Amino acid sequence: MTERRILVTSALPYANGHIHIGHLVEYIQTDIWVRFQKLRGHRCVYMCADDTHGTAIMIRARREGRTEEEVIADMQKAHVADFAKFDIEFDNYGSTNSDENRILCEEFWQAVNDAGLVTEREIEQFYDPDAETFLADRFVKGTCPNPKCGATDQNGDACEKCLMTYSPEDLIDPYSTLSGGKPELRKAPHKYIQLEKLHGFLDEWVGSGEHLEPEVANYLKGQFLSDELRDWDVTRPPKYFGFEVPGFPGHSWYVWFDAPIGYLASTRQWCDRTGEDFDQWWKNPDTEIHHFIGKDITYFHTLFWPGMLKTAGYNLPDRVHIHGFLTVNGEKMSKSKGTFVMASTYANHLPPEAIRYYYASKLGPGLDDLDLEAAEFVAKFNADLVGKVVNLASRSAKFVSEQSLSESYPDDGGLFVAAAEKGEVIAEAYERGNYNGAMREILLLANAANEYIDRMEPWVLRKDPEKAEEVREICTVALNLFRQITLYLSPVLPQLAKQTGELLNNPIERWDQSQTPLTGTPVSKFQHLMKRIDEKQVQAMVEESKEDNAADAAPAGDSAEAAAPAEPDFHPADTWKDSGAALEAEPMSEECTIDDFFKVDLRVARIIEATHVEGADKLLGLTLSLGGGETRNVFAGIKAAYEPEKLVGRLVICVANLKPRKMKFGLSEGMVCASGPGKSEVFLLSPDEGAVPGQRVH
């Protein structure tokens, strides 16, 4: 195998927020790939950095009364600490707000200017005089200009109510979300990169079939390359937290200009620290560049970024690995449901191995979204890793504990050799990002190993002192198969690999160790390698996330405001602003399917008789007609709220197929639908004019 030189990056996390479990999909995915390449003996480095520039950071710093530098320094510390908790190991973790990055930005800028790609235009945009900054569309809100709509608090680009699109300048009574003040229109010059001039190159790069999954290439061809590429606005007028553009005083590069250059800047930092040659990594065609990103930033990494690299004379990405989003229980992560889980919150409750393995077992090469489901998460970890893999050591190591493995590898019926041969299939799956396939293959090996132990029954042989050597041989096989499996899993589970190395007194360092059995080494005293997890831990994590998010929801930085109860967030069209008390008193049930709903047969019914029930405090006896002579006798707990005589003749909604229930006063054959907390506060449902008894409610 020839040694490859590979430089890998993950997208740079933004310095305005903490790492959450959605981010982790990407960093874990990348870390696994990097560990895999290193294990294979390739020269591979993993570069990342914090993305620090932009309006959001500037505003936050002001709000907190600190400098931007203080804000981003704190956040970087937090990010680095979070990643470490999950065994995500960077070769260098830098910052886009570094000298290295500024120098490289200037170099790229020179290159795009020299190539004649830069043009300048003046544009008119809203400006917030209080915040002293221009406002991107998302920082302007106002009243929808559609005369038929007029919804308030709409975003600068489109109305959520009537779906009309417009420019921020069209809004009636616009206001800045930064200061709340009224913005004014101002003109400012912007520099643009004419990407269209690189159209031919990009067609070729995207179309080559080597750098992108076909579905991504199709998307780019359909969405962008089929048309003229628009100029890219890469500078921002003051004030903006970023690097000043040479020859353009006061103006900064847009955050998306300097962010990807941060990949190089981080590499530069690493080279300066380690004495590596920067050009060997970024200007050597033999070096492979691999970017891992989420599908939301595809555009930047597949059109703009290759264009920049090409123009500046650097290596182009060999592959852009694009993943989907994380959903939790099939939905977007939700703060109110507690499924928006910060990495640090996760780490308070659950082991990093669990989420590393879970993501690995779900990730494929494509950009499908990945769903995290509590029960499946717990089951996979316990069943696959504890039950199948770790169990191999657990059921064999103690028989040879503090002895050593056999001096020569015994006959195992070809198991070790078969698993060694599987190594290439597994490696190929890792290489392609098909971790899900790799995990499946590895688990099959664990299955075979468990079968072997079952078949050999060392616990039976052990009772016969004369068969001690045989037991030792069986355990030598079992532990070798176990070691082989943990080696294959080691990119995903570095801790387990390390523990296995300690158990067998031979560290796992190279992939090819999977090809040769280990013999003669001492076996350490066995100790638990992994602890089972419980769904309760997941629930506790969700609860803590709810609390975190409730705390976050209060305005930060001002303790007086923070103490006040949070304002409910009403829909713009909601002029009634009803209290949330009822919903809070009786929270929403879990989701049901349409089939679940159809089990309940709701019908319009007419009350044809209503009587007091002798001896009942709360009940009225109702006779309901479904029409055509079909009737139901129903006892309803509505006596405190309704007088029987006033009910006769009116239409209600009843559950017509409810299993009849025997009561003290007779048989109740259904129920009538009503809302309210009870007692006198009961409100019967009735259909609108025109409904007739017997109609089903859909």
Next chain:
RNA sequence: GGGGCCAUAGCUCAAUCGGUUAGAGCAGCGAACUCAUAAUUCGUUGGUUGGGGGUUCAAGUCCCUCUGGCCCUACCA
């Protein structure tokens, strides 16, 4: 409005270039075992591959169409 992707067992996913009877795991059911963290092993139930049409000797796979879902865009990129 324009564009991309997806739909396979109750759930999560496989199925090479179009090629035998569409396979695993989990869950379910039935056994065995008792070394192991209530772990393991064996057997078994479960499918009109979202609907319809077409191409082909052959379609989960290719083409058309409908339905449902996700995402990107909508004259910012």
